[in-house]
Amino acid sequence: MNELSDAPGQTRRIILKSAVGLAAFGLGVGGVLTSAYAAIDPKSWPENAFKQKSEADALKALYGKSGEASDKVNLDAPEIAENGAVVPIAVATTLPGVSGIAILVLENPFTLAAAYKIPEGTEASVASRLKMAKTSKVVAVVEAGGKLYTATKEVKVTVGGCGG
Amino acid sequence: MRTRTLIRLAVLASVAGFATAAVAASADDYKAAAAKADAAIKQAHALKNEWTTTGAAMKAAKAAADAGKFDEAVKHAQEAEALANGSIAQAKEQEKLWPDAVVR
Amino acid sequence: MLRKLLIALAMVAGAAQPLLAAEGASDPKAEFKAFRSYFTNRFPKLALDDFVNGPYSMDEGLRKQWKAIDEFPPYDFAIDKGKAMFATPFKNGKTYGDCFPNKGIGVRQNYPQFDAKSGQVITLDVALNRCREANGEQPFDYTKDDMAALTAYMAFTSRGKPMDITIPDDPRALAAYTKGKEYFYTRRGQLNFSCASCHVQNPGNHIRTEVLAPALGIMNAMPIYRSAWGGMGTTSRRLRTCNSQVRGVPLPGESEEYRDVEYYLSYMANGLPISGPGTRP
Amino acid sequence: MASTIRVRAIASGDTTQVQSLISHPMDSGFVKDSKGQLIPPHHIEVVEFEHAGKVVFTALWGPAVSKDPYVKFSFKGAKKGDDLKVSWVDNKGQSDSTVAKIQ
Numbered sequence: 282m283n284e285l286s287d288a289p290g291q292t293r294r295i296i297l298k299s300a301v302g303l304a305a306f307g308l309g310v311g312g313v314l315t316s317a318y319a320a321i322d323p324k325s326w327p328e329n330a331f332k333q334k335s336e337a338d339a340l341k342a343l344y345g346k347s348g349e350a351s352d353k354v355n356l357d358a359p360e361i362a363e364n365g366a367v368v369p370i371a372v373a374t375t376l377p378g379v380s381g382i383a384i385l386v387l388e389n390p391f392t393l394a395a396a397y398k399i400p401e402g403t404e405a406s407v408a409s410r411l412k413m414a415k416t417s418k419v420v421a422v423v424e425a426g427g428k429l430y431t432a433t434k435e436v437k438v439t440v441g442g443c444g445g
Numbered sequence: 446m447r448t449r450t451l452i453r454l455a456v457l458a459s460v461a462g463f464a465t466a467a468v469a470a471s472a473d474d475y476k477a478a479a480a481k482a483d484a485a486i487k488q489a490h491a492l493k494n495e496w497t498t499t500g501a502a503m504k505a506a507k508a509a510a511d512a513g514k515f516d517e518a519v520k521h522a523q524e525a526e527a528l529a530n531g532s533i534a535q536a537k538e539q540e541k542l543w544p545d546a547v548v549r
Numbered sequence: 550m551l552r553k554l555l556i557a558l559a560m561v562a563g564a565a566q567p568l569l570a571a572e573g574a575s576d577p578k579a580e581f582k583a584f585r586s587y588f589t590n591r592f593p594k595l596a597l598d599d600f601v602n603g604p605y606s607m608d609e610g611l612r613k614q615w616k617a618i619d620e621f622p623p624y625d626f627a628i629d630k631g632k633a634m635f636a637t638p639f640k641n642g643k644t645y646g647d648c649f650p651n652k653g654i655g656v657r658q659n660y661p662q663f664d665a666k667s668g669q670v671i672t673l674d675v676a677l678n679r680c681r682e683a684n685g686e687q688p689f690d691y692t693k694d695d696m697a698a699l700t701a702y703m704a705f706t707s708r709g710k711p712m713d714i715t716i717p718d719d720p721r722a723l724a725a726y727t728k729g730k731e732y733f734y735t736r737r738g739q740l741n742f743s744c745a746s747c748h749v750q751n752p753g754n755h756i757r758t759e760v761l762a763p764a765l766g767i768m769n770a771m772p773i774y775r776s777a778w779g780g781m782g783t784t785s786r787r788l789r790t791c792n793s794q795v796r797g798v799p800l801p802g803e804s805e806e807y808r809d810v811e812y813y814l815s816y817m818a819n820g821l822p823i824s825g826p827g828t829r830p
Numbered sequence: 831m832a833s834t835i836r837v838r839a840i841a842s843g844d845t846t847q848v849q850s851l852i853s854h855p856m857d858s859g860f861v862k863d864s865k866g867q868l869i870p871p872h873h874i875e876v877v878e879f880e881h882a883g884k885v886v887f888t889a890l891w892g893p894a895v896s897k898d899p900y901v902k903f904s905f906k907g908a909k910k911g912d913d914l915k916v917s918w919v920d921n922k923g924q925s926d927s928t929v930a931k932i933q
Binding site: 320321323325326327331366367368371386389390391393394395396397398399400402403404406407408409410411412413414 | 884900927
């Protein structure tokens with residue numbers, strides 16, 4: 282952890298709160314971050330979207346609109362998760378003009394699990410590993426051509442990933 | 446499978462124990478019950494075959510005794526004794542039975 | 550819920566009882582053959598080398614998730630840590646490598662060993678602590694991360710090498726083997742399960758949705774990164790968890806019983822490749 | 831100490847496949863410690879992947895991303911030997927970055 286710096290989280294949190302609206306807007310545009318050479322701009326994290334408890338609210342906070350189901354969105358998730366702590370989930374699409382991909386776990390305490398920005402030149406395909414508290418619908422969201430497209434699949438979880 | 450009935454026996458024994466102790470128990474009753482349980486637990490320990498539930502019952506017994514609830518304390522101590530005896534019976538029975546399970 | 554589980558397991562167990570045993574002394578060679586054919590007969594389509602992948606050899610859905618996780622496994626960090634520890638000299642300038650043949654690289658498949666001097670079974674974990682103590686260092690906890698990282702690295706350098714356990718011509722070695730076998734088949738805990746109840750009689754079956762691993766090759770994957778732990782754990786940690794899961798009080802790490810059962814199971818897995826460090830749900 | 835970031839970036843033709851694993855607890859804020867106290871949330875919020883001065887991929891993560899998080903994606907326009915910079919920042923303001931060679 283050579284470059285690990287320990288900034289005061291409290292202060293940053295306050296700064297973040299005032300920047301929420303701006304952050305969400307920035308993501309809606311879905312462009313390249315402007316801080317290419319500098320350190321990451323913490324304000325680029327859409328805090329408000331990650332606080333929402335429903336699919337509709339999360340999508341509204343993240344993209345400012347709602348989605349429609351599409352068979353062009355491919356969601357690869359297991360039927361039964363081996364452990365809710367580590368559920369491999371991949372999303373890909375053949376849709377053109379993709380600018381973002383998000384994954385929602387509807388039964389988690391907060392719906393939005395991860396969002397990815399896909400600039401031009403990057404393929405509309407991403408794999409990651411998520412935590413699931415219990416059996417839930419998982420929603421893959423693709424932002425393409427200014428519209429949102431979704432695919433939904435239920436993943437069974439018997440060993441929850443939220444512990445406790 | 447004779448051993449499988451052990452658990453049921455252990456539970457029954459603890460219930461029976463509770464029934465006999467239903468007339469308000471004293472600190473001495475608890476001490477006697479705890480001593481019997483401790484002796485059984487020691488034996489189970491020597492056989493390296495303790496059940497986690499035995500320890501939990503003993504802990505509950507001590508907590509109840511500390512709170513002055515001796516009826517409850519006696520009940521839990523008797524439960525612990527029954528569980529410890531179950532594990533002792535299991536260990537002794539398994540000494541003879543385990544070879545039957547070996548893949549040949 | 551646990552009662553239901555107990556009854557369900559007892560029922561499957563009854564349906565798949567291995568042949569009744571004749572009492573008597575151990576015959577490791579004959580037992581090895583019988584153990585091997587029990588599993589290959591039960592899973593005729595499974596490649597022999599696949600048994601070491603535990604539940605992933607038994608269930609297609611699990612296998613797919615494992616493959617996805619194994620593309621870049623979270624235990625990589627533990628291997629790195631173990632590698633760095635392994636390369637770091639003790640205060641006296643010596644290293645772990647000095648305690649092992651071939652400097653400790655690619656030797657994991659030869660453990661556990663029977664040690665004629667002490668008359669005991671020496672697992673890799675015990676050998677590592679002996680090495681530390683011989684060089685004036687404090688031993689590691691057998692259930693904690695440091696030991697897990699060291700053994701993970703050593704297993705990694707032995708990946709694919711066939712398990713190669715010997716039982717020397719010494720009555721004490723045979724006795725240790727027999728004790729390990731006894732531990733494996735002895736029912737314990739309030740739920741009245743033996744190791745074999747799950748891993749001989751019910752491999753591939755579910756406890757709720759957890760898939761039970763076959764006993765054949767089960768040690769080849771050690772140590773394991775369990776999602777349930779969120780980290781790498783030693784063989785002792787896994788055995789202690791097994792004990793707790795059947796409501797038995799676990800033994801201290803690397804107790805004689807644990808070492809002996811590892812000896813027995815590793816001998817049964819002779820010829821099967823080392824797959825450790827493994828991942829498990 | 832070693833970097834918290836591991837990267838495998840492999841170029842094949844015009845496409846580079848990137849896989850990354852980051853050592854991080856990703857505490858969700860819903861798990862209790864051994865004393866029954868809630869462990870406060872501690873998770874990575876943003877991960878950026880840069881090639882030739884351009885951000886080619888950004889991950890925005892909440893507390894529901896697994897411990898030691900992993901991500902895989904592919905992008906075009908890089909070749910063997912190019913640098914790929916990976917950096918992350920978490921909700922406590924901690925951060926790390928590394929530069930990997932595309933293979």
